[in-house]
Amino acid sequence: MKWKNPLLLLFGIGISNIGAWVYLIALNLIILDMTGSPLAVSILYILSPIAALLTNFWSGTFIDRLNQRNLMILLDLIKAIFIFTLPFLDSLILIYLVVFLINIAKSIFEPTSMVYMTKLIPKTDRQRFNALRNFIHSCGFILGPSIAGFLFMIGSPNIAILMNSIALFLSAIVIFLLPNVEIGKSDSITGKATASLILNDWKRILTFSKTTIHVTFVYVLFSIISVFMTALDSLEAAFATEVLSLSESTYGFLVSIAGVGIIGGSLVNAVFANKLSLNILMGLGAIFTPIGYLIFAFSTDFLGASIGFFTLTFFLSFANTGFLTFYQNNVPVDIMGRFSSVFGMLEAGLIILFTVILGLSAELFEIRPIYMIGSFAFLALGLLITFIVSDKSKRNYYEQVIE
Numbered sequence: 001m002k003w004k005n006p007l008l009l010l011f012g013i014g015i016s017n018i019g020a021w022v023y024l025i026a027l028n029l030i031i032l033d034m035t036g037s038p039l040a041v042s043i044l045y046i047l048s049p050i051a052a053l054l055t056n057f058w059s060g061t062f063i064d065r066l067n068q069r070n071l072m073i074l075l076d077l078i079k080a081i082f083i084f085t086l087p088f089l090d091s092l093i094l095i096y097l098v099v100f101l102i103n104i105a106k107s108i109f110e111p112t113s114m115v116y117m118t119k120l121i122p123k124t125d126r127q128r129f130n131a132l133r134n135f136i137h138s139c140g141f142i143l144g145p146s147i148a149g150f151l152f153m154i155g156s157p158n159i160a161i162l163m164n165s166i167a168l169f170l171s172a173i174v175i176f177l178l179p180n181v182e183i184g185k186s187d188s189i190t191g192k193a194t195a196s197l198i199l200n201d202w203k204r205i206l207t208f209s210k211t212t213i214h215v216t217f218v219y220v221l222f223s224i225i226s227v228f229m230t231a232l233d234s235l236e237a238a239f240a241t242e243v244l245s246l247s248e249s250t251y252g253f254l255v256s257i258a259g260v261g262i263i264g265g266s267l268v269n270a271v272f273a274n275k276l277s278l279n280i281l282m283g284l285g286a287i288f289t290p291i292g293y294l295i296f297a298f299s300t301d302f303l304g305a306s307i308g309f310f311t312l313t314f315f316l317s318f319a320n321t322g323f324l325t326f327y328q329n330n331v332p333v334d335i336m337g338r339f340s341s342v343f344g345m346l347e348a349g350l351i352i353l354f355t356v357i358l359g360l361s362a363e364l365f366e367i368r369p370i371y372m373i374g375s376f377a378f379l380a381l382g383l384l385i386t387f388i389v390s391d392k393s394k395r396n397y398y399e400q401v402i403e
Contacts, residue, residue: 005178006121006129010136012174013113016076017140019167022147023083026160027099033157034092044099045234046355051103052348056341059108061201063337067182068116073172075109080168087158111340118328118336119181127278130324131269134317138262205342208335214394215330216343218282221385222323223347225286228378229316231354232293232371239296239367244305254302254309261310265317278322278329279389285319286385288312290378297372 031041063071082102089095121129151160209216240251269281292312299305331339361370388394 006125006132008174008178009117009120010129010132012171012178013133014136014140015167015174016171017137018143018147019164019171021140021143022151022160022167023164026151026157026164027086029157030086030161031092031095040092042234042359043096046352047096047100048103048106049348049351051100052107052344053352055104055107056344056348057202058198060111060205060338060341061198063108063112063115063341064201064335067180068112068119068337069175069178069180069182071112072109072116073175075105075112076168076172076175078105079109080165080172083161083168084165087161107344111337111344114324114328114340115333115336116181118333120178123329126328127321127325128270128274130321130328131266131317133324134320135263135266135270138259138266138313138317201338202342205335205338208332208339212330214388218323218385218388219327219331219339219343220346221381221388222282222286222319223343224350224381225289225319225378225385226347227350227354228290228374228381230351231358232374232378234355235358235362235367235371235374238362239371240305243368244299244301246302246305250302254305257306258309258313261313262317265314266321269317269321276322278326279395281318281322282326282389283386285315285317285322286382286389287379288315288382289319290375290382291315293375293378294372297368297375 027044028041031044034040079102082098082105086095086098089098117129117133118126147160151163237251240246240254246254269276289312292308292310292315294308295311296305296308299308328336358370358374
């Protein structure tokens with residue numbers, strides 16, 4: 001594979017990802033400083049799945065019919081402009097509104113970028129590319145908070161927000177330098193994007209899902225992994241500081257260990273990309289990621305917690321690489337935007353439900369037993385996934401590329 005364009009794409013992803021971490025940390029501090037309320041900060045995390053719920057039922061219709069590269073550029077510019085306005089707003093309601101609009105653009109950008117990547121990267125090189133993509137994301141996981149801390153030292157959270165706006169402009173420029181994989185494809189939908197068109201798209205996705213039940217089932221199960229992780233992660237900081245009595249700085253170091261874990265896992269995946277089959281990657285990730293959460297749930301000190309964090313993020317990279325490649329190889333690229341958008345609604349709804357349930361349960365009861373129960377349920381899901389992807393009669397889904 002010629003690596004010029006893939007490396008350029010990874011560079012753009014890296015810029016955007018580091019900027020997103022800086023933006024998230026800075027925005028949390030701004031809201032906390034304005035209100036002094038942890039609840040006000042937690043609302044920020046609910047806005048993302050709500051935006052996905054309101055967007056995904058129609059966005060796939062546009063994603064699959066428009067020029068994906070140009071749409072990505074437009075969405076990056078929209079996010080950059082909205083983020084640039086945040087430091088100048090003094091109304092909490094206005095900040096929530098702008099963040100909600102940013103999340104709408106983000107919920108459209110993610111499936112769009114997945115379609116573009118699938119078209120740009122040759123099928124035989126997707127596994128290694130996805131491993132490198134996970135590596136870039138994990139670098140952002142470590143570098144983002146570090147850069148945010150440095151910017152806070154020399155300026156303020158507002159400066160960090162503005163820097164993320166600049167990062168998104170740079171990301172748009174990088175995407176512009178990438179090849180247009182759909183020469184001649186329109187930047188607008190001819191005719192009206194009517195309700196009947198969206199309904200017909202849903203029918204097509206449901207028909208495809210019925211004819212490829214195994215692919216759909218695996219996709220939904222891996223979506224539920226994201227649901228469990230988001231719900232458990234919402235209790236992570238409280239567990240570390242209140243149950244384990246870790247200081248904020250020690251907790252920050254714990255997060256860095258998690259970043260090292262996913263970097264290590266991504267590098268192993270990149271090096272052995274041609275030697276590890278997708279079902280092995282997915283099975284290892286599905287089992288050992290929740291085991292990492294369980295180690296954290298039963299930990300009593302920093303050492304136990306760090307082992308749990310490293311374990312879960314190291315094997316999460318296996319799950320991510322295997323699942324993304326499986327998805328790209330088995331869902332036709334011409335319906336990929338609609339497929340991920342339709343099932344993204346289910347994922348967003350479950351994230352809201354599970355996060356609220358675990359949050360309320362942690363308020364009513366002790367955090368540790370709730371975290372343990374959630375982790376055991378997550379492990380049960382992992383065992384189910386491993387059993388399904390190990391079915392020898394379905395081996396072609398994990399070894400062969402479907403045209």
